[in-house]
Amino acid sequence: GAVVSQHPSRVICKSGTSVKIECRSLDFQATTMFWYRQFPKQSLMLMATSNEGSKATYEQGVEKDKFLINHASLTLSTLTVTSAHPEDSSFYICSARRFGNQPQHFGDGTRLSIL
Amino acid sequence: QKEVEQDPGPLSVPEGAIVSLNCTYSNSAFQYFMWYRQYSRKGPELLMYTYSSGNKEDGRFTAQVDKSSKYISLFIRDSQPSDSATYLCAMSAQGGANNLFFGTGTRLTVIP
Numbered sequence: 001g002a003v004v005s006q007h008p009s010r011v012i013c014k015s016g017t018s019v020k021i022e023c024r025s026l027d028f029q030a031t032t033m034f035w036y037r038q039f040p041k042q043s044l045m046l047m048a049t050s051n052e053g054s055k056a057t058y059e060q061g062v063e064k065d066k067f068l069i070n071h072a073s074l075t076l077s078t079l080t081v082t083s084a085h086p087e088d089s090s091f092y093i094c095s096a097r098r099f100g101n102q103p104q105h106f107g108d109g110t111r112l113s114i115l
Numbered sequence: 116q117k118e119v120e121q122d123p124g125p126l127s128v129p130e131g132a133i134v135s136l137n138c139t140y141s142n143s144a145f146q147y148f149m150w151y152r153q154y155s156r157k158g159p160e161l162l163m164y165t166y167s168s169g170n171k172e173d174g175r176f177t178a179q180v181d182k183s184s185k186y187i188s189l190f191i192r193d194s195q196p197s198d199s200a201t202y203l204c205a206m207s208a209q210g211g212a213n214n215l216f217f218g219t220g221t222r223l224t225v226i227p
Contacts, residue, residue: 004158043203043219108157
C-alpha cells in the first residue's frame with residue numbers, strides 16, 4: 001500500500017500559461033501532502049505543506065501567489081503554477097503522509113518545461 | 116555546515132557486490148531515518164524507515180543507524196543492475212515531522 005499518483009508526468013507549455021498538477025493518494029487517506037521542487041542532480045527542496053481543509057504553509061522564498069495549492073480532500077492536492085515562466089521549469093514532486101509517525105510517500109513527479 | 120551530508124558519488128560496482136551507502140548528520144535531535152531510491156525521471160520510493168539506533172533488514176537491504184556517531188548506512192547485498200539509481204537519505208526529529216532533511220543523493224550504477 002501507500003501509492004501516490006501524480007498527473008501529468010510531463011508538461012510543455014508557453015510562457016504565461018498556468019499549469020495545474022494533481023497529486024492523489026490512491027490507497028490511503030493523506031492528512032498532509034507536500035510539494036517539492038528538484039533541480040538536476042540536486043536533492044528535493046520543500047516548497048509547501050498542505051493539510052486537508054486548511055491553507056498551505058509555504059517555505060521561505062516560495063511565492064504563495066505564484067504556486068497555488070489546494071488540498072480539497074484527504075486524497076487530492078493540486079499545485080497550480082500561475083503565469084509560468086521559463087525559470088519555473090523544473091521537476092515538481094508531491095508526497096503524502098497518512099498520520100502520526102508515518103513516512104512520506106512520493107509521486108512520480110511532473111517535469112514542467114516552459115518555453 | 117549542511118544538516119545532512121551524503122557523498123554524491125557516482126559509485127559503480129559490479130553485479131553481485133555489496134554496496135555501502137552512507138550519510139552523516141549534525142542534528143542530534145534526529146530520530147527517524149529513511150532511505151529512498153529514485154530512478155531517473157521518477158519520484159523517490161521509500162526503501163527503509165527506521166527509528167533511533169540499530170539495524171533493520173528487508174530482503175537484500177539493511178539499514179544501520181549509529182546515533183552516537185551521527186552516521187547512517189544502507190547496505191545492498193547481491194547488487195543487481197536494477198539497483199542502479201540515486202539513493203537519498205532523509206531524516207527528521209519527529210516521525211510525523213513536516214521537515215524532512217534530505218541528503219543530496221548518491222548515484223549508484225551496478226554493472227552487469
